[in-house]
Amino acid sequence: xxxxxxxxxxxxxVVGLVYAKAYMVMKKAGSYTVEVKLDKNPPxxxxxKMEINIQDEKGVKVTDAAVVVEYVMPAMPGMPAMxxxxxxxxxxxxxxxxxxxxxxxxxxxxxxxxxxxxxQAVKLNVDVS
Ligand SMILES: [Cu+2]
Numbered sequence: 001x002x003x004x005x006x007x008x009x010x011x012x013x014v015v016g017l018v019y020a021k022a023y024m025v026m027k028k029a030g031s032y033t034v035e036v037k038l039d040k041n042p043p044x045x046x047x048x049k050m051e052i053n054i055q056d057e058k059g060v061k062v063t064d065a066a067v068v069v070e071y072v073m074p075a076m077p078g079m080p081a082m083x084x085x086x087x088x089x090x091x092x093x094x095x096x097x098x099x100x101x102x103x104x105x106x107x108x109x110x111x112x113x114x115x116x117x118x119x120q121a122v123k124l125n126v127d128v129s
């Protein structure tokens with residue numbers, strides 16, 4: 001009985017991990033490696049928290065950049081394009097932004113990283129449910 005309970009607990013933990021899997025994307029922006037996470041997977045209509053980790057070519061975390069998240073839903077029949085912008089704030093060694101998707105569907109996300117007067121960008125397509 002005890003072994004069965006243990007097996008059941010392990011099963012729940014494994015299932016829990018699969019369901020708790022966060023939205024995560026790794027991309028290159030110039031010489032930077034950028035990891036983007038959203039707290040909800042799939043992302044939802046309304047507020048989502050975005051976490052951005054930036055590493056330089058040596059694998060050192062970049063903490064002195066200005067990071068802006070632009071997100072756009074292209075124009076649809078009877079609806080103009082919707083453009084939003086959120087500033088990502090440094091928290092520890094990562095950047096955090098609140099991204100508020102105003103409707104479900106495909107959004108284009110452009111993360112602009114400016115450092116020493118030079119801007120690199122990461123582009124993502126996010127399907128919002
Ligand atoms: Cu729309």
